[in-house]
Amino acid sequence: MNFFRQLTEKPWLPDKNGAIGMRDNNVSDTAHARVGLKMFLIVVGVLFFLLTVSYAGRMVYEDWRPVPQPWLMWQNTAMLMLASAGLHWAQSAMRRDEWNQVKMGLIGAGAFTIGFIVGQLLAWQQLVDKGVFELTNPAVALFILITGLHGLHMLGGLVAWGRTADKVWQRDKFELNKVRQSIDNCTLYWHFLLAVWLVLFGLLFSGNDNMGILLTICGFK
Amino acid sequence: MSDITQDDVGYVAPAENAEQDLYHPKSWITKYVFCQDAKVIAIQYASTAIAIGLVALVLSWLMRLQLGFPDSFSFIEPEDYYQFITAHGMIMVVYLLTALFLGGFGNYMIPLMVGARDMAFPYVNMVSYWVYLTAVFVLIASFFVPGGPTGAGWTLYPPQAILSGTPGSDGGIILMLVSLALFIVGFTMGGLNYVVTVLQSRTRGMTLMRMPLTIWGIFVATVLALLAFPALFVGAIMMLLDKILGTSFFMPNIVELGEHLSYGGGSPILFQHLFWFFGHPEVYIVALPAFGIVSDLIAVHSRRHIFGYRMMVWAIVIIGALSFVVWAHHMYVSGMNPYFGFFFATTTLIIAIPTALKVYNWTLTLWKGNIRLNTPMLFAIGFIVTFLNGGITGLFLGNVAIDVPLSDTMFVVAHFHMVMGVAPMLVVFGAIYHWFPLITGKMYSETLGKFHFWVTFLGAYLIYFPMHYLGFVGVPRRYFELGDTQIFTESVGQLNAFISIMTFIVGFAQIVFFYNMFRSYAAGKKSEMNPWGAASLEWQTPEMPPGHGNWGKSLPLVYRWAYDYGVPGATHDFVPQNMAPKDVPMEKKARKSTRSRKA
Numbered sequence: 132m133n134f135f136r137q138l139t140e141k142p143w144l145p146d147k148n149g150a151i152g153m154r155d156n157n158v159s160d161t162a163h164a165r166v167g168l169k170m171f172l173i174v175v176g177v178l179f180f181l182l183t184v185s186y187a188g189r190m191v192y193e194d195w196r197p198v199p200q201p202w203l204m205w206q207n208t209a210m211l212m213l214a215s216a217g218l219h220w221a222q223s224a225m226r227r228d229e230w231n232q233v234k235m236g237l238i239g240a241g242a243f244t245i246g247f248i249v250g251q252l253l254a255w256q257q258l259v260d261k262g263v264f265e266l267t268n269p270a271v272a273l274f275i276l277i278t279g280l281h282g283l284h285m286l287g288g289l290v291a292w293g294r295t296a297d298k299v300w301q302r303d304k305f306e307l308n309k310v311r312q313s314i315d316n317c318t319l320y321w322h323f324l325l326a327v328w329l330v331l332f333g334l335l336f337s338g339n340d341n342m343g344i345l346l347t348i349c350g351f352k
Numbered sequence: 353m354s355d356i357t358q359d360d361v362g363y364v365a366p367a368e369n370a371e372q373d374l375y376h377p378k379s380w381i382t383k384y385v386f387c388q389d390a391k392v393i394a395i396q397y398a399s400t401a402i403a404i405g406l407v408a409l410v411l412s413w414l415m416r417l418q419l420g421f422p423d424s425f426s427f428i429e430p431e432d433y434y435q436f437i438t439a440h441g442m443i444m445v446v447y448l449l450t451a452l453f454l455g456g457f458g459n460y461m462i463p464l465m466v467g468a469r470d471m472a473f474p475y476v477n478m479v480s481y482w483v484y485l486t487a488v489f490v491l492i493a494s495f496f497v498p499g500g501p502t503g504a505g506w507t508l509y510p511p512q513a514i515l516s517g518t519p520g521s522d523g524g525i526i527l528m529l530v531s532l533a534l535f536i537v538g539f540t541m542g543g544l545n546y547v548v549t550v551l552q553s554r555t556r557g558m559t560l561m562r563m564p565l566t567i568w569g570i571f572v573a574t575v576l577a578l579l580a581f582p583a584l585f586v587g588a589i590m591m592l593l594d595k596i597l598g599t600s601f602f603m604p605n606i607v608e609l610g611e612h613l614s615y616g617g618g619s620p621i622l623f624q625h626l627f628w629f630f631g632h633p634e635v636y637i638v639a640l641p642a643f644g645i646v647s648d649l650i651a652v653h654s655r656r657h658i659f660g661y662r663m664m665v666w667a668i669v670i671i672g673a674l675s676f677v678v679w680a681h682h683m684y685v686s687g688m689n690p691y692f693g694f695f696f697a698t699t700t701l702i703i704a705i706p707t708a709l710k711v712y713n714w715t716l717t718l719w720k721g722n723i724r725l726n727t728p729m730l731f732a733i734g735f736i737v738t739f740l741n742g743g744i745t746g747l748f749l750g751n752v753a754i755d756v757p758l759s760d761t762m763f764v765v766a767h768f769h770m771v772m773g774v775a776p777m778l779v780v781f782g783a784i785y786h787w788f789p790l791i792t793g794k795m796y797s798e799t800l801g802k803f804h805f806w807v808t809f810l811g812a813y814l815i816y817f818p819m820h821y822l823g824f825v826g827v828p829r830r831y832f833e834l835g836d837t838q839i840f841t842e843s844v845g846q847l848n849a850f851i852s853i854m855t856f857i858v859g860f861a862q863i864v865f866f867y868n869m870f871r872s873y874a875a876g877k878k879s880e881m882n883p884w885g886a887a888s889l890e891w892q893t894p895e896m897p898p899g900h901g902n903w904g905k906s907l908p909l910v911y912r913w914a915y916d917y918g919v920p921g922a923t924h925d926f927v928p929q930n931m932a933p934k935d936v937p938m939e940k941k942a943r944k945s946t947r948s949r950k951a
Binding site: 134137138139140141142143162163166167170171173174177178181182185188189192194195196266267268269272273276280 | 472473540544545547548551552553559560561562578579582583585586589590593597598599600601614615616617618619622625626629657661662665666669912913915
């Protein structure tokens with residue numbers, strides 16, 4: 132609650148200590164990046180929250196036509212979890228200074244992420260194969276939109292992953308601190324997008340109508 | 353108010369601050385075009401915003417020509433009229449005011465007022481501007497596609513926004529939505545920069561509660577924008593897909609010209625919720641920076657510390673938070689559940705409390721102040737009066753029972769123009785006059801500035817006060833012409849003509865502003881350093897205008913808040929934020945009493 136403590140300061144009272152007691156400004160660029168990333172993730176969180184609310188808001192109408200969820204979604208979810216675990220492994224190996232394991236973790240994370248994205252495209256194909264790929268059905272359109280936007284965020288993550296991998300493989304050319312920060316930031320990004328996906332999957336796309344149950348409990352349906 | 357202590361314990365030598373790796377431009381292009389210096393980016397943002405704002409001004413004239421003198425201008429067709437109002441509204445709210453306050457003032461003022469060398473991410477900051485410029489060009493391009501720009505009204509409500517009966521329902525609406533999406537992407541880049549810079553790059557001693565209210569206003573507005581713009585982004589993308597791919601996010605089963613369209617199952621109300629979840633915070637995205645800036649203008653030009661600084665900060669934060677739970681007061685007539693209406697009416701009225709608190713505090717700051725009625729101060733006082741007027745009509749419209757008959761009348765138009773058109777623009781002008789010497793190193797003409805103020809201020813009232821009356825008698829908004837409607841007396845037409853004439857007078861008076869600015873920049877008197885005697889940090893730079901990196905060799909060290917005016921015992925009537933207690937010149941008497949206290 133440091134932020135709120137700061138907001139209760141009385142700046143008009145004399146500060147006998149001059150500039151002592153104020154924040155130390157030894158803040159590096161890497162810390163900027165970390166704060167910037169956290170702020171960005173909040174924006175991303177709001178985006179997916181609004182999409183989820185839109186989905187729920189549309190579900191309560193009587194003409195809602197649910198579509199069978201592709202079974203591939205379960206496999207894709209496992210892929211994303213493995214990708215996130217790969218980065219987590221890379222991060223802990225980095226803290227132990229075991230750079231070979233860092234590389235393996237990064238490779239694993241990248242491969243599983245690509246697997247996730249390809250899997251999502253195949254899931255779309257499954258909808259086509261089932262003959263339910265009807266864009267005028269809001270359930271289908273929202274499925275495509277939400278999974279598409281999430282996939283785009285993962286693609287964007289892969290760009291950062293590529294830059295991180297470059298730093299790791301050529302780490303003698305970069306400050307070690309920056310390499311570490313890149314891995315930390317990538318890990319945070321993957322964990323966050325995994326968490327977002329788990330909520331989306333759990334509520335909307337697992338085929339269990341969990342969102343419907345939630346809406347019923349809340350009295351909206 | 354801070355009392356000055358002469359104790360020697362106060363001084364601490366500036367620490368070795370972590371210096372930012374600044375990008376140093378190597379060519380004209382990287383210095384003035386693809387520049388990463390926040391000050392240049394600010395001027396780029398401001399110039400672009402004002403330029404596109406002038407387009408919107410001309411569009412408003414064209415509208416007023418039609419409303420004031422119907423059947424007189426054959427080149428204005430009903431379709432054109434709707435395109436004018438749509439583009440005018442969208443440009444003024446998003447592309448002018450949001451970009452000017454956050455991209456313009458935010459970029460210039462944040463690093464200077466918090467004592468930073470530049471924004472936290474200068475490169476991203478630069479890209480942010482170029483994405484914004486692209487968004488503006490895409491918007492302009494919509495004027496040149498077949499069918500012209502969209503005429504769906506600035507709220508872009510579906511289903512009519514993408515049905516063929518609406519002007520610009522082909523390329524126009526697509527480009528509008530693409531432009532909005534680009535704007536949001538660009539803004540997010542800039543917004544992250546502003547927030548991180550405020551949180552991370554403040555110089556030593558610049559605690560959160562020592563920041564000037566300008567920074568608080570811009571900071572909280574940026575947070576609001578970062579949280580609210582995703583709603584517009586989602587809405588724009590969904591509508592784009594409805595238009596291009598034929599999805600039915602917002603498009604219900606609908607028959608057009610006897611033909612049953614392939615759409616089905618979409619919810620137009622969902623768009624309204626998304627739009628206003630963005631739209632209402634947008635009011636405060638514009639208003640909060642204005643609140644902050646006007647607080648600083650009033651303090652500096654009345655030589656008094658801002659009254660109730662801490663309350664002012666909290667009010668900004670609370671207004672920002674409340675702005676997310678009032679959105680549906682824009683939708684009372686959409687058929688919503690009356691209990692929702694009650695909820696949103698209540699939250700709307702609650703938001704008046706912190707807002708009124710700010711107005712009281714501005715007034716109390718002026719009370720017994722050494723008021724200098726120069727141009728920035730006139731605009732600041734003009735803002736308080738105008739915001740109060742616009743706010744009070746907002747209390748009417750916030751109530752469901754009063755809003756229902758007034759909805760979609762000119763009363764609403766008058767209300768929102770007062771509160772988020774005229775009022776923020778008065779702050780923009782006041783702020784430009786106030787910081788003109790800092791930005792250019794020159795002084796503007798006070799005479800022309802005051803002339804500009806009086807014509808703009810009085811003219812705006814002559815435009816919008818009668819418009820409230822038109823709304824009361826039931827004149828609807830968004831009507832191309834009233835025709836021979838029996839319920840409207842002849843005076844309605846006369847008043848409309850009068851309003852139109854006033855818009856031309858006020859609009860042309862802005863030439864005086866531009867003349868003053870350009871002439872003063874080219875041949876104006878050189879301004880002295882810190883001409884207003886301001887205590888805040890942006891005026892304490894070693895050179896004026898501030899150079900690349902802002903602060904010369906070392907970053908400033910901050911000892912106090914930004915409002916040390918009229919400090920008892922001090923020789924001057926202000927003490928800069930970066931002046932150490934031991935360096936403050938004291939009158940002899942005060943110095944003696946300090947010594948005797950020590951003894």
